[in-house]
Amino acid sequence: MSVPGGNTVLTAADIARALTRIAHEILERNHGPEGLCVLGIPTRGVNLGHRLAALLAQIEPGLDTHQISGQLDVTMYRDDLHRPSAGTRPLAATKLPAGGIDGKTVVLVDDVLYSGRTIRAALDALADLGRPAAVRLAVLVDRGHRELPIRADHVGKNLPTSRSERVSVLLSETDGRDAVVISPEPAAPGGPERAEGGEPR
Amino acid sequence: MKHLLSTKDLSRDEAVGILDTAAHMAETQAREIKKLPALRGRTVVNLFYEDSTRTRNSFETAEKRLSADVINFSAKGSSVSKGESLKDTVETIGAMGIDAIVVRHSASGAAHRIAHSDWTDATVINAGDGTHQHPTQALLDAYTLRRHLMGPDPLGQDLAGVGVAIVGDVLHSRVARSNVDLLTTLGAHVTLVAPPTLLPIGVETWQCGVSYDFDRTLAEGGLDAVMMLRVQAERMSAAGGGYFPSANEYSREYGLDSARLSRLPAGVLVMHPGPMNRGLEITSVVADSAQSVIVEQVANGVAIRMAVLYLTLTGGQGGAL
Numbered sequence: 001m002s003v004p005g006g007n008t009v010l011t012a013a014d015i016a017r018a019l020t021r022i023a024h025e026i027l028e029r030n031h032g033p034e035g036l037c038v039l040g041i042p043t044r045g046v047n048l049g050h051r052l053a054a055l056l057a058q059i060e061p062g063l064d065t066h067q068i069s070g071q072l073d074v075t076m077y078r079d080d081l082h083r084p085s086a087g088t089r090p091l092a093a094t095k096l097p098a099g100g101i102d103g104k105t106v107v108l109v110d111d112v113l114y115s116g117r118t119i120r121a122a123l124d125a126l127a128d129l130g131r132p133a134a135v136r137l138a139v140l141v142d143r144g145h146r147e148l149p150i151r152a153d154h155v156g157k158n159l160p161t162s163r164s165e166r167v168s169v170l171l172s173e174t175d176g177r178d179a180v181v182i183s184p185e186p187a188a189p190g191g192p193e194r195a196e197g198g199e200p201r
Numbered sequence: 202m203k204h205l206l207s208t209k210d211l212s213r214d215e216a217v218g219i220l221d222t223a224a225h226m227a228e229t230q231a232r233e234i235k236k237l238p239a240l241r242g243r244t245v246v247n248l249f250y251e252d253s254t255r256t257r258n259s260f261e262t263a264e265k266r267l268s269a270d271v272i273n274f275s276a277k278g279s280s281v282s283k284g285e286s287l288k289d290t291v292e293t294i295g296a297m298g299i300d301a302i303v304v305r306h307s308a309s310g311a312a313h314r315i316a317h318s319d320w321t322d323a324t325v326i327n328a329g330d331g332t333h334q335h336p337t338q339a340l341l342d343a344y345t346l347r348r349h350l351m352g353p354d355p356l357g358q359d360l361a362g363v364g365v366a367i368v369g370d371v372l373h374s375r376v377a378r379s380n381v382d383l384l385t386t387l388g389a390h391v392t393l394v395a396p397p398t399l400l401p402i403g404v405e406t407w408q409c410g411v412s413y414d415f416d417r418t419l420a421e422g423g424l425d426a427v428m429m430l431r432v433q434a435e436r437m438s439a440a441g442g443g444y445f446p447s448a449n450e451y452s453r454e455y456g457l458d459s460a461r462l463s464r465l466p467a468g469v470l471v472m473h474p475g476p477m478n479r480g481l482e483i484t485s486v487v488a489d490s491a492q493s494v495i496v497e498q499v500a501n502g503v504a505i506r507m508a509v510l511y512l513t514l515t516g517g518q519g520g521a522l
Contacts, residue, residue, distance in 0.1 A: 088516030091225035
């Protein structure tokens with residue numbers, strides 16, 4: 001993905017440092033590794049979730065990355081499925097760690113927190129899958145402009161933006177390199193930021 | 202995708218998109234809570250002018266799993282038996298403010314007529330029209346084939362190189378027509394096997410092979426699945442209706458029994474759209490054998506119909522899949 005005319009606000013090293021800090025924060029807040037479960041929201045939240053789970057396993061050698069990480073597709077729980085402008089959203093897979101989420105501390109992971117509507121959908125999706133002991137939210141970028149009473153527990157970077165700007169999270173798994181870029185033009189309709197909860201709806 | 206009327210209308214990518222969506226839907230159906238909120242507040246009418254148990258129940262299950270409100274309308278016991286026309290029925294239903302009509306009708310083209318009329322703005326999903334098309338059946342057949350034949354991770358794949366024989370009453374079969382169109386679009390090779398009397402005029406122009414000799418087709422090999430069609434006695438005049446000399450002879454020439462099955466490799470799938478005439482086109486031993494995926498076809502039908510409802514009823518109508 002190329003981002004013409006964009007300002008890089010987080011480099012690869014910044015992203016790595018932020019994720020490491022968030023991993024430590026998660027363990028501190030949870031008083032250790034017990035009952036943790038990391039669920040990424042497709043697409044880029046999944047990659048970030050896997051990275052966070054790997055970092056957690058690095059800090060706490062007792063943890064197995066594969067046993068604590070998964071992904072949560074929230075598409076069918078969104079509140080804009082019937083908006084004529086939205087287009088039909090493709091579904092993604094939901095994969096829970098073996099043993100499910102009952103009684104676990106679930107850490108939801110997404111790339112950008114914006115309107116909060118994706119997270120609202122994620123909370124509804126979780127409720128249909130089990131009853132976690134607690135749900136926390138970790139995001140790489142919080143760009144403000146919330147439309148719902150939702151906040152993140154762990155934030156990589158607070159990034160004040162205007163609604164007309166576009167925040168692009170690039171990850172090596174999907175985009176070939178790690179960076180967070182802010183550019184002046186709004187996201188194209190149906191673009192990736194929109195699909196991943198970057199745009200207000 | 203606003204309507205689903207015929208598998209002929211689907212491109213390869215659209216068809217693969219439906220199969221992928223169905224795979225994600227199937228995954229949700231293994232959960233304890235199977236209901237999803239995607240179609241909450243939407244109303245779907247199942248408008249059935251022909252008898253059906255599995256298709257109607259399958260659609261109704263899919264609609265309810267996606268939280269749609271469901272109205273069942275069957276011609277028996279309705280104003281249709283008092284002579285109401287299709288137009289009046291559709292306009293009456295449409296006036297109730299519904300979002301989709303799932304229609305089965307004995308007239309070929311009925312679904313197309315409703316979709317392209319000014320009788321209603323609702324989405325139309327064809328659940329079988331005469332001897333024309335039954336697209337969701339073909340999609341669930343393609344889904345079943347892909348699940349078994351295209352490796353552990355079939356997402357995104359078509360059916361390139363798969364060989365399928367469709368055997369029996371092709372003349373009256375909308376399932377055969379839909380499957381020839383869809384499986385060919387997905388890259389599979391289809392061979393129709395039937396007595397000449399049960400093949401439609403013009404079959405040589407279809408994108409498939411045609412054989413009168415079941416045993417020779419089996420001996421030629423290259424098959425990954427054998428799909429048996431129901432002998433549709435209700436569409437024939439008398440028993441057999443002159444299409445074949447006797448049920449016994451049909452069964453001997455075109456039935457799938459254990460002797461024929463034993464000549465096929467162990468991995469070849471046995472399929473049937475149902476309802477089966479056990480002992481006529483398929484023996485009970487074969488229908489209940491380990492190679493039979495007939496019961497699984499029904500389960501996959503729910504996932505396919507959930508996918509079709511989701512793709513036609515969410516987002517901008519007429520938008521991309």
